[in-house]
Amino acid sequence: MLSYLVSFFFLTLPSFVNLVNTQTTSLHCPILGPDFPAPQNLSASVIISNAEASHMKLLSDYASTLGNDTFFSISLFSVDEDELLFQYHHSPAVLSGHSIGVHTVDSDSIYRIGSCSKVFSVWTFLIEAGDSYFNDPITRxxxxxxxxxxxxxxxxxxxxxxxxxxxxxxxxGDLASQMxxxxxxxxxxxxxxxxxxxxxxxxxxxxxxxxxxxxxxxxxxxxxxxxxxxxxxxxxxxxxxxxxxxxxxAFQLLAYALEKITNKTFPDMVSNDIFKPLNMTHSSYSQPADITFGVIPFNETASYWSFPMGDEAPSGAFYSSTNDLARAGRSILTNSLLSPAQTRRWLKPVTHTSNPYASVGAPWEIIRVQDPNNRITDLYTKGGDIGMYHANLILSPDHNIGLTVLVAGDPSSTTNSGVRTTLENSLIDTFLPAVEAEARQQASTHFAGTYTAASNASNSSFTITTDDSPGLGLFNITTLNGTPLQTIADSLGLGSANQTLSVRLYPTGLKTATRMSFRATLEALPQVMNRGWCQTWVELDGELYGGVGVDEFVFGFEEGGEVMWVEWSALRERLVRIG
Structure with missing residues (x-):
């Protein structure tokens, strides 16, 4: 049977910390979220360029192993650049019984996207009505x-x-999140x-x-x-x-509910709220009348290109292209159609699954990738399958990037959705570490250096660096009276003789044109965590001095320029960057 039902949580995950262990020894317990500000101007990055070159060879070798009638298009995009950072398209050299639609695919070629449609359906609901309706019963x-x-x-x-x-x-809300x-x-x-x-x-x-x-x-x-x-x-x-x-x-029922709430038709809302504002000219709610750009293995019937879904279309009937999915991803990550607060609520888990590294959102399939330092990156993905079509949209809010995968082909040559899974894993394995490395390098350029008190009455100073650990590291710290921070930490009971105090700074996302807020974790290393329990989130803002969190740091910079100073807010002191 041919099915459009998604292969849920499809990614092959790397080796992770075993969460069933009663105790684990850890170097760091990072705050959930980005460890550095999202990197910018990735198209000029040597790190990304090198990753692209190596991946291009990998993809070429892989494409040569595929049989006839298998097409695919993949991409990497960033929110601050209109052009795709990376794209690769494969068209088979020989087409068995293929005479309609496009023969050589590119970033405007149209595929069916199956259950990726659910993202657009929930997005439309949020644009039209907002999540305040999510606690209402469907019977209303x-x-x-x-x-x-x-x-x-x-x-x-x-x-x-x-x-x-x-x-x-x-x-x-239950319907939107598979609950x-x-x-x-x-x-x-x-x-x-x-x-x-x-x-x-x-x-x-x-x-x-x-x-x-x-x-x-x-x-x-x-x-x-x-x-x-x-x-x-x-x-x-x-x-x-x-x-x-x-x-x-569930998404058919959600569409019926939205039509009742708004007195509009669901296809019109999707088109007017998303496709038209984002100039997604190669996307549609139902089968395009013009098949010039269509990727159609074999024929319209065998491929499911023309398989109608009627009122169940909100769950998996949409058509789109590489460029259009990237436009949609950028819009989600930049809040262009929703408020930032609404987007933040949307890009969150609703529930767990039995896999500790896979959660469910509305309608996101959330993959949690963990590095050796315990830092988690949540990837907000949505896969879809219908007939010979297999698709995925992958967003990394921590890095402001996204990935797209579109595949069409005979199940005998694609091993069902196997080609998509291989492409997804290769993209993530190649580009996620590369973008993280670029973020670290840019953070070093912008923030690393020695900071010393602006006032002659103080001898406070510290050094900020980036190393192999998550976040910005603070070293050689002295406070207002010249006391080393380790001495203060010892007096407060932070750690023991066999431990060293570690201070790491993480961006909060709170910023103005000239100021950016970070929060620090103060950890005695090495530390033991019972059952992998990482509790820095509990300790944030836990120590105050005159109502100001001891862990708050605010960097100041010239508009569009480099960091000039930092305030350790609790100390009421500004330290100037001197090198």
Whole structure:
């Protein structure tokens, strides 16, 4: 069977700290988030250029192993540059039975993006209504479910929670984040439509039990009436808000709710709120009339290029290109269509999964990458599959970059979504360390140096450097009266004779045109963490002096220029950068 359902948490993760250990010895316990300000002007970076060159050779070698009828397009982009930082496109030299659409793909070639569509559906909801609606029950906006709620009251004998969904418990936020506990699909790929299925031992069903819409190629999508007829026959998977369980129909219900809230049609909202403002001219809610730019292996039917999804389109029907997905990613990371506060709430986990390095958002599939210093990078991804199409959008808010992967091809040559997975992992393994290295190098240029008191009455000073540890490191620290910080730390009980105080600075994201805030971690190293418990987040702002956090540092710089000074806020003193 051909499916558009996503292969959830597809990335091959590197070796990580074993979280089931009762104790781990750690050098650092970083604050969650970036350890340096996001790097800029990556197109001029020698580090990125070298990564691109090595990756180009890897991709060329890999592409040569693929069979006919396999296309792919990948990219790296940054929020502060309009052009793609890196792109690679592969078109097969020989096309078996391929006569329509584009034969040589580029950054404007159009692929189906499957469940990546869910990002645009939730994004549209947030633009139109905001997440204040996320605690509302779906029954407030979908009248077809009201009757079902009447039957599922605790006081009625008809209700059986094994067989019936408590629809008034299912919120819009549950639907957006895979927490509804409801069916995955209504009719799509129902096994009862397979010829010969009863020969495998499945019982013969009555005609009324076999879907006649939306199940397979050749059937029309279910209209709204048929959708609810089938939906209300489905059993729940779990209670609402109990555990993540992937659902495509959740986004159809979310779209119905938004149409009720706004009195607008969902396709029009997606187009007017996102595609048109971002000039995404190669993206669409449904099949493009012009197939000139279409990547169509074999033919429109076999590839699923023309497979209609009707009202279930919000879950996986959209079409897009490399350039357009990069435009969308930049917009998300720069808050161009949402407020910064709304975006920050959106780019957060809603729940965990059984994999400690994989979480779920709305609708993000969040991969947590951990380096040897315990620093976590959260990648906000959304993958999608429909027929011969496999896609992914990957965002790194810590670095203000994104990656896109688009694949189309015969399952026999792509090993289903195997090509996409290989490309995703190669992009992340190549470019995430390179961008992090560039961020470290730029931070060294901007912040590293010796800082000394601006006042002649003080002899405070310290050195800021970047090394192999996360964040900016403070060394050779003396306070107002010349006392070494280690002496003060010892008197406050920070550490022991066998430990050394470490001070690392991390950007908070709080800044003006000429000032930028950092917070420090003060750690006695080496330190032991029970079950991997990293608690610097608990200790932030924990020590005050006159109402000001001892861990607050504020850098000052000329507008658009280099750092000139830093204030250790609790000391009420400005230290000037002298080298």
């Amino acid at each position: 906006y979908v009248p077809e479910l009201v009757a079902a709620v009447a039957q599922s009251s605790n006081n009625t004998v008809e209700f059986d929670e094994v067989d019936n969904v408590r629809w008034d418990d299912v919120t819009l 509804g506990g409801i069916a995955r699909d209504v009719t799509l790929e129902d096994l009862s439509t397979d010829v010969g299925i009863t020969e495998l031992g499945f019982p013969v069903l009555s005609k009324s039990e076999i879907p006649d819409c939306g199940a397979v190629v050749g059937q029309s999508p279910c209209d709204r009436e048929a959708f609810f007829k089938h939906l209300l026959l489905h059993h729940p998977n779990f209670h609402a808000s109990a555990t993540p369980a992937y659902s495509n129909i």
